Amino acid sequence: MNARDQKATEQELKQDILDVLAALRARQECYPFSMVRNQLKAAKMPTSNGWPPLIEKFVEMVASRERLLECREELRRIYLQSLVVGTRAISIFEVDKREANVAAANIDALLDVTSDFAQAFPLPVSDEKLRKAGFNGVFCAIRKYEDGAVRLIACCRRAFRTREAIDVAGLDGDAKNALEGFDEVIGVKNGWVQAFDSIVVRPVEGTIEIQIDIPCRLTREDFGKARNFYTDRLNGLFGERFRNEKWLMLPRNLYPLISKLYARNDGYVNSLGHATTTKSIKEERMRGRQSDLRKETFHEEGMAAINGATDEYSIRKGWDTADGQRTPTVLISGHFGAAGGANPQVGYAFIDGCADEDDFAMVMSKLVL
Structure with a gap:
């Protein structure tokens, strides 16, 4: 105490x-x-x-x-x-293990301990300070693990927009009269929320993970901008040292994992996007994290009818935790236009449903080609 x-x-x-x-x-x-x-x-x-x-x-x-x-x-x-699990978009960059060791030892140079985010961490900043904050991450905290891995946490402002139905009957005066005759009135609300992104350096694996926190709805463009900002910062810090200005260039391609995750007998396939040889596009989903599409009658018989000849382009799959209390999932989401292509690419996966870092590590262990 x-x-x-x-x-x-x-x-x-x-x-x-x-x-x-x-x-x-x-x-x-x-x-x-x-x-x-x-x-x-x-x-x-x-x-x-x-x-x-x-x-x-x-x-x-x-x-x-x-x-x-x-x-x-x-x-x-x-x-x-x-702050380090929740719903996150993950990109994995493979680097030389010696370079990963150097990065783990020196990445704290990116910390800005004088920032409002650092002063408040681990709690969020006030609404007033968040409103004035930028959309690019500010590195404010560091965690070191027994295996030599290092996590650098960056905070920023993320914008969101919500749409809600407005009960016209609950309005009064001129507002109610002005909206008379409308069957439905929708209000749009803009706001901000604090995000806690992470850069994780893993010297043992020779990888750098960029983990984008998703505390509100984000677009693919949002993910791309956030990831590029962090790769630029890391390349700026280590590019000259490693004689490679584009040290972090392309993340690991996770597209080949889609078919492999489907084929592996473990876990639960909650959803699958695939293009069949009969020229149809299928988007199949199950209700519940512990429901397995592969055991659903309609899917089984459909796959049997085409002898399994299909190209998977997206998958959501979950696994039970060791205590059986949760079923965290990973979503690898490609586009149907990439199915059957020469070299389709997916550079990030979405992980959610994790309560702690053990859950998260379990899911990450499944993302092995």
């Missing part, structure tokens, strides 16, 4: 808890409430069916300082995991 905790009042500890809950809630688009609730339940902490009642439980909670500290530390653990 640090000096601050020793002197902290119960009210201060409770405020710590509420601050972490607010930060976790802000990540609900990429780290869902159910993930938080299940971990709290396993730790015998207060739970509920949604964010407002959960926060209210902690506001009204009467507990000893020791119990408040336990709750705060468990919530912090969950929150810190949410």
Whole structure:
């Protein structure tokens, strides 16, 4: 227990808890409430069916300082995991292992410890500061692992736009009159959310991972811009040292994995996009993470009818965690126009449904050609 905790009042500890809950809630688009609730339940902490009642439980909670500290530390653990897993787009770059060792030892040169993001980390910055922040990542924290891997965390502002139906009957005065006669009125809301991207250097594997956090809906163009920004920063830092200004150029091509993931008997194939030799395009999906398309009657009989002659161009597949509590998934999404092509390319995969780094590592272990 640090000096601050020793002197902290119960009210201060409770405020710590509420601050972490607010930060976790802000990540609900990429780290869902159910993930938080299940971990709290396993730790015998207060739970509920949604964010407002959960926060209210902690506001009204009467507990000893020791119990408040336990709750705060468990919530912090969950929150810190949410910053490095959740829903993410992953690109993997293969490099010389010696270069990866050099990069791991020197990548902290990119850190900006004076930034607002670094000063607030691991909590998010205030709404006012986020509104003024840029869309390019600011490197604000570093983590080192026992196997020599290093994670550099970068924060930035990401924009989102939502559309919601407006209940005209609930309006009053001139607004209601102005919209009279419309069957449906849609309101568009713009906003921002803080993202926590990662650069992970793995000397043992000889790889650099660029992990783009997805706390709100992003387009392919958004992914491309974010990844290019990080490769430019890394090339700028290490290009001259390695005598290669384009040190990180092309990520590992994950397209060949699509057919291999389908063929491997493990896990659950939740969805498959494929172009058959009979010139049809199929987009097949199952309901539920533990549903396997390969065992579905319609799919089985269709594949048998064409003797399995099809070109897969996208797949979503999941695997149960060791404790059987979750089924994280990976999505590799190509375009049907690439099916059967000479050298189709997909440079990133989407991983979601992970509660912690062990879940994430399990999914990453499946992405082996």
